[in-house]
Amino acid sequence: MPMLADPSKKYRPYTPLILPDRQWPSKVATKPPVWLSTDLRDGNQALANPMTVPQKTLFFQTLLKCGFKEIEVAYPAASDTDFNFVRGLIEQKQVPDDVWLQVLTPAREDLIKRTVDAVAGAKRAIIHMYNATSCTFREVVFRNSKEETIALAVKHTKIIRQLTEECTAKHGTQFRFEYSPETFSQTEPEFALAVCEAVKEAWGKAGTAFEERIIFNLPATVEIAPPNHFADQVETFCRNISEREKIIVSLHPHNDRGQGIAAAELGMLAGADRVEGCLFGNGERTGNVDLVNLALNQYTQGINPGVDFSDIETVRDIVIQCNDLPIHPRHPYAGDLVFTAFSGSHQDAIKKGFEAQRIRHAKAAEAGEPQYWDIPYLPIDPADLGCTYEAVIRVNAQSGKGGIAYLVQQHLGLDMPRKMQIAFYQVVQAIADREAREMTVEDITTAFRSTYHFGGSAYEGRLVLKSFKISAEPASELARDGEEAADERRQFDGTISVDGVVRVIRGDGNGPLSALLNALRTHLDIDLALREYSEHAIGEGQDAKAASYVELVIPAANIKDTRSASASWWGVGVDSDIAASGLRAVLSAVNSAIGDRPLPELKLSVGFGAKSGQADIASAILHSLQLELPRRLQASFFEAVQRATRDRGTEEISYSDLITLFRETYGYEVPDREGRFVIKSFKMENLGESGRKELTGEFYINGKLKHIATQGNGSLSAAVAALNDHLDGKVSIREYAEHSIGEGSEVRAASYVELAYEREGVRKFNAWGVASDSDITASGLKAVMRAASNIDLIDRQMMANGH
Numbered sequence: 001m002p003m004l005a006d007p008s009k010k011y012r013p014y015t016p017l018i019l020p021d022r023q024w025p026s027k028v029a030t031k032p033p034v035w036l037s038t039d040l041r042d043g044n045q046a047l048a049n050p051m052t053v054p055q056k057t058l059f060f061q062t063l064l065k066c067g068f069k070e071i072e073v074a075y076p077a078a079s080d081t082d083f084n085f086v087r088g089l090i091e092q093k094q095v096p097d098d099v100w101l102q103v104l105t106p107a108r109e110d111l112i113k114r115t116v117d118a119v120a121g122a123k124r125a126i127i128h129m130y131n132a133t134s135c136t137f138r139e140v141v142f143r144n145s146k147e148e149t150i151a152l153a154v155k156h157t158k159i160i161r162q163l164t165e166e167c168t169a170k171h172g173t174q175f176r177f178e179y180s181p182e183t184f185s186q187t188e189p190e191f192a193l194a195v196c197e198a199v200k201e202a203w204g205k206a207g208t209a210f211e212e213r214i215i216f217n218l219p220a221t222v223e224i225a226p227p228n229h230f231a232d233q234v235e236t237f238c239r240n241i242s243e244r245e246k247i248i249v250s251l252h253p254h255n256d257r258g259q260g261i262a263a264a265e266l267g268m269l270a271g272a273d274r275v276e277g278c279l280f281g282n283g284e285r286t287g288n289v290d291l292v293n294l295a296l297n298q299y300t301q302g303i304n305p306g307v308d309f310s311d312i313e314t315v316r317d318i319v320i321q322c323n324d325l326p327i328h329p330r331h332p333y334a335g336d337l338v339f340t341a342f343s344g345s346h347q348d349a350i351k352k353g354f355e356a357q358r359i360r361h362a363k364a365a366e367a368g369e370p371q372y373w374d375i376p377y378l379p380i381d382p383a384d385l386g387c388t389y390e391a392v393i394r395v396n397a398q399s400g401k402g403g404i405a406y407l408v409q410q411h412l413g414l415d416m417p418r419k420m421q422i423a424f425y426q427v428v429q430a431i432a433d434r435e436a437r438e439m440t441v442e443d444i445t446t447a448f449r450s451t452y453h454f455g456g457s458a459y460e461g462r463l464v465l466k467s468f469k470i471s472a473e474p475a476s477e478l479a480r481d482g483e484e485a486a487d488e489r490r491q492f493d494g495t496i497s498v499d500g501v502v503r504v505i506r507g508d509g510n511g512p513l514s515a516l517l518n519a520l521r522t523h524l525d526i527d528l529a530l531r532e533y534s535e536h537a538i539g540e541g542q543d544a545k546a547a548s549y550v551e552l553v554i555p556a557a558n559i560k561d562t563r564s565a566s567a568s569w570w571g572v573g574v575d576s577d578i579a580a581s582g583l584r585a586v587l588s589a590v591n592s593a594i595g596d597r598p599l600p601e602l603k604l605s606v607g608f609g610a611k612s613g614q615a616d617i618a619s620a621i622l623h624s625l626q627l628e629l630p631r632r633l634q635a636s637f638f639e640a641v642q643r644a645t646r647d648r649g650t651e652e653i654s655y656s657d658l659i660t661l662f663r664e665t666y667g668y669e670v671p672d673r674e675g676r677f678v679i680k681s682f683k684m685e686n687l688g689e690s691g692r693k694e695l696t697g698e699f700y701i702n703g704k705l706k707h708i709a710t711q712g713n714g715s716l717s718a719a720v721a722a723l724n725d726h727l728d729g730k731v732s733i734r735e736y737a738e739h740s741i742g743e744g745s746e747v748r749a750a751s752y753v754e755l756a757y758e759r760e761g762v763r764k765f766n767a768w769g770v771a772s773d774s775d776i777t778a779s780g781l782k783a784v785m786r787a788a789s790n791i792d793l794i795d796r797q798m799m800a801n802g803h
């Protein structure tokens with residue numbers, strides 16, 4: 001059947017109350033009500049599968065933890081489960097002394113008896129009796145007149161009085177009495193008053209002390225009118241009931257129109273003292289009023305609600321488990337998504353809100369003033385409910401730069417400049433759009449790392465800063481009298497790894513960044529200019545680091561088209577040294593700019609007027625082979641490099657040629673091709689207390705396998721003695737050096753030996769040998785043999801030349 005064109009033919013509107021001097025609209029809440037949780041009764045009775053005793057017990061304990069002092073635990077006459085549950089709480093002493101157990105009963109004598117029996121022995125109990133009072137119920141359900149309805153309530157109130165007094169006498173239980181004119185909101189206001197007056201009189205012992213007051217609970221059993229009407233009904237009741245001071249006016253809103261919260265809040269303004277409801281609004285049909293929602297609404301108005309939801313997620317999980325009902329992800333305060341913003345403008349506002357609040361709070365703390373919470377779109381601090389800020393911003397294709405920047409800030413500590421936020425937003429947007437899904441924090445941080453080649457070797461770009469030195473170059477012009485000195489220029493000397501090969505580059509500029517850019521231009525043909533630079537600190541004190549951001553562009557002189565005019569690349573660098581963080585940021589942007597374009601092979605210029613000196617060559621060897629050449633070997637190799645380049649008719653040498661030349665010149669990690677000077681086996685032994693050593697073994701000397709048995713002050717001198725036994729002339733050690741390579745179990749020894757050679761009729765000459773081995777003695781011996789093979793080579797060349 002379709003919806004009606006004229007629903008007035010089917011549905012009657014509520015009859016408005018005439019209450020022109022209503023007071024509630026101008027009242028403001030200032031204190032919490034008395035809370036009663038009816039989860040274990042009204043909530044439970046609405047479940048397809050009512051709770052088991054263990055579930056009820058867990059729920060009860062959760063309510064205690066939240067701080068509820070009045071808990072409607074059952075409708076004990078309904079079932080043995082309910083009755084036994086109440087008995088269990090009492091007999092197992094699970095009820096703290098300050099907590100009132102409330103139980104519900106209809107106005108039926110047999111059921112009242114069982115209800116009172118259920119709570120016998122409890123320290124404190126509230127017997128809650130109800131009978132419906134509205135016209136429909138009187139006529140349809142009870143088929144009672146108004147008088148008979150009052151009589152029913154009065155009769156059973158008296159029964160309760162008698163039974164509870166007997167129980168108190170026998171078991172010492174302290175009782176209070178609650179009466180509900182069920183369907184109050186549909187009952188004629190004056191009749192509801194009349195029933196309650198009669199019940200109060202029948203109870204006959206309401207007093208003004210809290211524990212003596214009679215509770216009149218006013219249910220919107222079915223919510224049939226807007227909350228202002230309910231508030232009028234409550235105010236009318238509160239104003240007209242006699243002996244108001246002896247009464248606790250309680251509300252019991254349901255949520256049929258989705259206005260349960262508003263009804264409760266306006267009802268409290270209208271004079272009510274107490275609210276009955278369920279956690280997260282479980283209950284008949286659309287549920288009872290949600291006590292968590294109500295309490296936290298008060299909390300956000302600066303009122304301590306007297307119940308505690310500091311761990312709302314645990315409470316929520318227990319309630320879901322006990323009720324076996326889900327909680328909507330948009331449920332106020334408790335839903336999975338209620339502290340989450342997906343949309344860009346919300347995220348932007350939240351991010352700005354947090355930034356502004358940080359500053360505001362710092363000022364307020366200094367002034368000793370309260371640090372008020374005021375964040376756009378977040379009415380409550382999720383942390384107060386035990387929630388983290390993790391979920392506050394989640395990113396999908398609807399999100400904007402602000403949210404993404406917030407997550408980068410939260411998770412990487414980086415506060416991107418605005419223009420970089422826009423650039424990175426486009427990266428994330430493209431992924432989110434392409435993949436049509438939410439971007440997790442990990443997706444975003446990974447995208448950030450790979451876009452900016454940031455954070456660890458996994459994300460390194462093609463160019464990586466290895467080491468650098470920034471020095472001040474003297475100003476070209478001297479300051480004249482009365483004029484400021486010209487700015488000092490900076491020189492960048494550094495090693496960078498380019499596609500895995502370490503290179504030495506050098507450049508100068510107005511500052512470290514422009515000096516690096518100059519070096520890249522000179523050595524790698526990368527021509528970029530700095531457009532924007534900013535930095536901030538991460539952390540404080542000794543652990544503080546600097547984060548730098550740069551934007552690089554194509555220099556104006558090189559702009560060929562609109563595309564290159566608008567191109568720009570952002571980079572980020574973090575380092576404890578501020579200059580290094582800026583340099584890293586430049587390389588980060590450069591890596592994006594060069595993409596996979598081939599880079600020119602970097603060459604060292606070693607000829608006359610060389611740009612690269614001895615130190616550059618040594619540095620290239622250090623970074624490529626981890627060898628720290630002794631000074632004289634540096635000089636010797638530099639000469640060898642110059643010779644080799646000159647022989648090739650050039651002044652430059654590529655890095656790979658340089659390394660090959662080094663290996664071949666000193667026999668480093670290359671086999672002695674002719675097998676002329678090779679150690680086949682060796683043993684080194686100490687000779688008693690003399691400190692001398694004996695070297696035995698088998699060596700190829702001059703291509704012949706010799707059995708060696710020599711002595712020396714150490715392994716090297718013993719090896720030299722062995723050489724001298726089998727060579728023409730005499731070798732001696734001119735210089736020896738060694739150092740370790742690597743660490744721990746991977747450590748190796750590197751040895752450098754310079755041998756001097758003398759033979760009659762031959763000019764004295766020297767030769768170096770370089771070797772490494774995990775055994776330091778072997779490394780030294782190998783270096784001696786490498787040097788010897790170089791001597792042999794030189795000697796043979798000299799012989800051939802007729803020397």
Ligand SMILES: CC(=O)SCCNC(=O)CCNC(=O)[C@H](O)C(C)(C)COP(=O)(O)OP(=O)(O)OC[C@H]1O[C@@H](n2cnc3c(N)ncnc32)[C@H](O)[C@@H]1OP(=O)(O)O
Nearest residue numbers: 042045075077078079106107108130131132141142182221
């Ligand atoms: C709005 C509310 O939430 S009220 C609480 C509702 N909760 C429950 O009903 C849950 C527990 N209830 C039960 O387990 C059962 O209804 C019981 C055990 C209480 C009673 O069961 P039964 O005796 O089989 O009766 P039944 O459930 O059919 O109740 C209807 C009878 O009670 C009468 N009745 C209903 N409410 C009341 C009341 N508040 N006071 C007195 N009588 C009442 C009805 O008029 C009807 O009487 P009739 O049989 O003479 O026509």
Ligand SMILES: CC(C)C(=O)C(=O)O
Nearest residue numbers: 130180182183219221
């Ligand atoms: C028993 C009463 C208070 C009730 O649950 C209701 O009217 O909803």
